[in-house]
Amino acid sequence: NAGVTQTPKFQVLKTGQSMTLQCAQDMNHNSMYWYQQDPGMGLRLIYYSASEGTTDKGEVPNGYNVSRLNKREFSLRLESAAPSQTSVYFCASSDGQGVRNTIYFGEGSWLTVV
């Protein structure tokens, strides 16, 4: 049972380059998320998708775009990477919008922008 799978795991980008982080879940969850993790900051929500066909901004959306391709897949795109976007990115999913739901996380994507 794979859960939430995200690729790539590691990536080095030059300033100004673009890239897309891919994410897929096999739990038939409605809601998907992209979080950013930085030391001492906890996790901050970049974008979320409450259901297939909908996306919305979280706390730190600037510099990112997302696509909910279908119920399984939710991608995060950096159009013009900046050093400030060096971070660890986590894709996650949950079964709906209920506050008691467990959020399931992927293993993370380590991105370095030089």
Added chain:
Amino acid sequence: AQSVTQLGSHVSVSEGALVLLRCNYSSSVPPYLFWYVQYPNQGLQLLLKYTSAATLVKGINGFEAEFKKSETSFHLTKPSAHMSDAAEYFCAASRSGGYQKVTFGIGTKLQVIP
């Protein structure tokens, strides 16, 4: 605004000693509370969650947490630390707001000394 405070970004305990990781929440309405654990180079996984059914919540790997409304706390404990408990632990609070809004604490890194 809802916030989650974790006291101590680093905690060290000896193997076999009590583990106590502190979490306080700030909210006019008690939120739903979670503890997640993150092992090195991995995503977060659920340790336990409070959903108002019982104030003492038991989780995986011998961890438990007690919800204390009067102290707005949800501290995580384990009677006897094991080397495999070395990880980073995140307290989180969830509330509704169009989607499952989850606020994470900054995390506490637990070191277990042999």
